[in-house]
Amino acid sequence: MAQDELHYGPLDERCLHLCIDMQNLFAGHTEWHTPWMERVVPMVERLAAAHPDRTIFTRFIPAARPGEGTGTWRRYWERWPKMTREQLPEGALDLMPPLARLVPPAEVFDKAVYSPWVCGTLHPRLQKRGIETLIISGAETDVCVLAAVLGAVDLGYRVVIPTDALCSSSDRTHDALLTLYNERYGQQVEAVTTEVILREWR
Numbered sequence: 001m002a003q004d005e006l007h008y009g010p011l012d013e014r015c016l017h018l019c020i021d022m023q024n025l026f027a028g029h030t031e032w033h034t035p036w037m038e039r040v041v042p043m044v045e046r047l048a049a050a051h052p053d054r055t056i057f058t059r060f061i062p063a064a065r066p067g068e069g070t071g072t073w074r075r076y077w078e079r080w081p082k083m084t085r086e087q088l089p090e091g092a093l094d095l096m097p098p099l100a101r102l103v104p105p106a107e108v109f110d111k112a113v114y115s116p117w118v119c120g121t122l123h124p125r126l127q128k129r130g131i132e133t134l135i136i137s138g139a140e141t142d143v144c145v146l147a148a149v150l151g152a153v154d155l156g157y158r159v160v161i162p163t164d165a166l167c168s169s170s171d172r173t174h175d176a177l178l179t180l181y182n183e184r185y186g187q188q189v190e191a192v193t194t195e196v197i198l199r200e201w202r
Helices: 037-050 072-079 122-128 144-154 171-184 194-200
Strands: 015-020 055-060 107-111 133-139 158-162 189-192
Touching: 015 037, 015 144, 037 055, 037 133, 037 194, 055 144, 133 144, 144 158, 144 171, 158 194, 171 189
Parallel strands: 015 055, 015 133, 055 107, 133 158, 158 189
Antiparallel strands: none
């Protein structure tokens, strides 16, 4: 489902890699274990290492304890008490080691919900740097990556998806999202392999 070229030209200094939630939280043996995260880490690392000064890693920060949050988030954390900060093992929120070594110059952006855009600080931060294009990688394709992609589209960013640098705990919905991007978001989203991105990111 990956295209063999970027339809809208090469990537330049106005491009940034936004890597979503590649944390021990999902790679380790927790209730949110994402089985094939380990498989995509080398591709994510290649993207980040190519331009670490133009990479931002997001981290999903759970509630401190069950009962926190508003609306459905309160119910969410009551459903997942073992994934709150008071019960998670030390280091669970950290980036996976191959990625953590790139910080700095890569940066970290913490968020408490699926989308990195809701708090309102990421977009101005990128605009200040003149960013117009986002390469969005990470986990999970159909949850936090989806929220990042749709928010970026609404804000007018050109979005490039590295199809081999995404992962999910559901093959079916992962594949469905790649189909959706190709068939419904062709003006805003380009889905290509990491190899194509590295070749075109100058």
